[in-house]
Amino acid sequence: MTLQIECADLVKIFSTDEVEVQALQGLTLEVDQGELIAIVGASGSGKSTLLAILTGLEVPTAGRAIVAGHDLLTMTSAQRTQYRRHTVGFVWQQTSRNLLPYYTARQNIAMPLAIAGMPRAQRANRTEQLVELLGMGEFAGRRPAQLSGGQQQRVSIAVALANEPEVLFADEPTGELDDINSQLVLDALAAVNRELGVTILIVTHDEDVSAKVRRTVQIRDGRLSTEVHRSTETDEFGEQQHRSQEFVVLDRVGRLQLPQEYVRSLGLDGLVRVELADDHAQVHPTERTAATEAKDDQR
Numbered sequence: 001m002t003l004q005i006e007c008a009d010l011v012k013i014f015s016t017d018e019v020e021v022q023a024l025q026g027l028t029l030e031v032d033q034g035e036l037i038a039i040v041g042a043s044g045s046g047k048s049t050l051l052a053i054l055t056g057l058e059v060p061t062a063g064r065a066i067v068a069g070h071d072l073l074t075m076t077s078a079q080r081t082q083y084r085r086h087t088v089g090f091v092w093q094q095t096s097r098n099l100l101p102y103y104t105a106r107q108n109i110a111m112p113l114a115i116a117g118m119p120r121a122q123r124a125n126r127t128e129q130l131v132e133l134l135g136m137g138e139f140a141g142r143r144p145a146q147l148s149g150g151q152q153q154r155v156s157i158a159v160a161l162a163n164e165p166e167v168l169f170a171d172e173p174t175g176e177l178d179d180i181n182s183q184l185v186l187d188a189l190a191a192v193n194r195e196l197g198v199t200i201l202i203v204t205h206d207e208d209v210s211a212k213v214r215r216t217v218q219i220r221d222g223r224l225s226t227e228v229h230r231s232t233e234t235d236e237f238g239e240q241q242h243r244s245q246e247f248v249v250l251d252r253v254g255r256l257q258l259p260q261e262y263v264r265s266l267g268l269d270g271l272v273r274v275e276l277a278d279d280h281a282q283v284h285p286t287e288r289t290a291a292t293e294a295k296d297d298q299r
């Protein structure tokens with residue numbers, strides 16, 4: 001498999017007059033070509049910052065960030081513009097950011113092609129291909145205001161794909177939609193991933209979205225914390241079984257972030273006891289001494 005997104009020890013510091021915020025604190029993430037992946041995380045965990053870096057809007061402070069062979073740390077501003085036009089596509093949460101209100105869906109799709117200088121006949125062909133792929137024939141002649149939120153987002157996906165980007169980034173693409181429309185948008189993303197082989201990274205709060213992709217990674221405090229991998233297997237009775245496995249990331253110096261629910265349910269705090277078994281390692285809460293218990297009682 002070829003790596004399409006490669007981030008290693010990625011750091012982003014925002015400095016304002018008095019404070020420095022470290023939005024990404026050494027994030028490591030690898031995405032293969034053709035993957036469809038969801039990024040989740042609490043508000044403020046660094047998802048938007050990561051997206052801004054990967055789409056070429058923000059420059060990382062340190063570390064490594066390479067997308068489709070383009071190094072985002074060393075790019076000149078002219079290269080950055082080319083990168084944004086040709087290598088990556090984006091779908092934002094607010095459809096107003098994706099679509100021009102006074103053009104029809106078809107004209108919106110053709111616009112980035114016209115800007116890229118594609119001849120008229122070729123433009124019409126490519127537009128029709130996308131209209132068909134995303135099942136938009138019925139409404140492609142309408143303007144955004146005449147479309148439902150889900151239809152608008154499908155048009156936005158087509159606009160983002162017009163110039164055949166290698167990677168598509170979607171920021172909360174279902175954030176303003178009801179369940180039915182969210183499902184349509186998700187199906188559309190899955191279809192373009194499957195049919196066109198484009199790599200897709202979705203940032204989302206929506207648990208339904210993350211449950212429907214094969215791989216979901218969670219960011220905590222500007223770092224990758226856990227990953228869930230899902231697969232479907234056929235059992236001995238021919239029934240399809242869905243399997244999901246949770247992983248935590250071990251960094252190069254051996255640090256890992258335990259899932260918060262483990263920490264909470266075992267009351268892990270400060271020092272924990274680790275033990276090496278034959279084929280795995282164990283983490284135990286430290287036995288509480290009378291002194292710590294007395295201290296807790298006084299709180």
Ligand SMILES: Nc1ncnc2c1ncn2[C@@H]1O[C@H](COP(=O)(O)OP(=O)(O)OP(=O)(O)O)[C@@H](O)[C@H]1O
Nearest residue numbers: 014021022023041042043044045046047048049050
């Ligand atoms: N331009 C900026 N200047 C200063 N601080 C910033 C800037 N952008 C983000 N931050 C800070 O960086 C941290 C990570 O923010 P980020 O927006 O990436 O998180 P997020 O996970 O996308 O959150 P949300 O889900 O609310 O969008 C936060 O503490 C935020 O306040």
